[in-house]
């Protein structure tokens with residue numbers, strides 16, 4: 001018998017005016033997988049993930065988290081998910097510890113658990129020294145890290161992370177990778193969108209490639225990349241552009 005997927009999208013569609021951002025995609029994230037979502041700018045990744053986690057209502061199709069329908073049972077589904085959205089809007093006039101306390105209590109966690117988990121997350125993510133800094137004064141990478149901490153605090157079963165490594169320094173990135181690996185080893189599943197093929201290749205065991213609102217390839221990493229690198233497979237799937245070579249003659253004359 002097939003296990004319930006960590007995330008399942010069926011026929012999910014979103015239009016913005018005449019633009020079809022996501023064109024009826026199906027996507028299955030297996031349980032306990034580290035799943036990469038890649039695609040060129042504007043492919044529809046953020047829109048698809050926003051619909052998957054209940055932040056954006058699809059025009060058609062369904063999304064479920066561990067068998068729970070995101071739009072029919074939003075509270076039950078959201079308890080299962082930790083989300084790091086793209087361009088995360090955080091309450092800015094709080095310090096990191098205050099933000100975690102606020103998030104934890106809002107989610108109904110025990111205050112003692114919130115305190116213990118917050119301290120550990122801040123330590124592991126190297127944010128403990130910035131304990132009295134307001135989030136508004138955080139760097140881009142620090143914002144990613146505190147966003148990840150808020151996503152992890154309630155111990156979700158599925159993490160959905162839009163560009164989690166963007167602007168994050170290499171030491172912190174290694175720390176985040178270690179956290180994600182432990183999370184999967186403990187039975188969770190992670191969906192990561194990224195433009196960095198080497199990162200997806202080294203971190204993920206499954207992936208999907210999106211282009212122009214559709215999923216053009218999906219499956220285990222080795223299957224999608226064939227015999228070559230993921231970068232080669234990606235360029236083959238989404239098509240290479242050579243404008244930098246052929247156009248812009250004014251720039252080089």
Ligand SMILES: Nc1ncnc2c1ncn2[C@@H]1O[C@H](COP(=O)(O)OP(=O)(O)OP(=O)(O)O)[C@@H](O)[C@H]1O
Nearest residue numbers: 016019020021039040041042043044045046047048
């Ligand atoms: N709120 C919106 N209103 C109008 N168009 C939108 C909106 N959000 C996204 N789009 C359009 O939908 C398409 C998909 O955008 P989306 O942000 O999902 O792509 P993406 O794959 O995440 O891109 P990137 O890699 O650049 O972040 C794009 O053409 C974008 O312009």
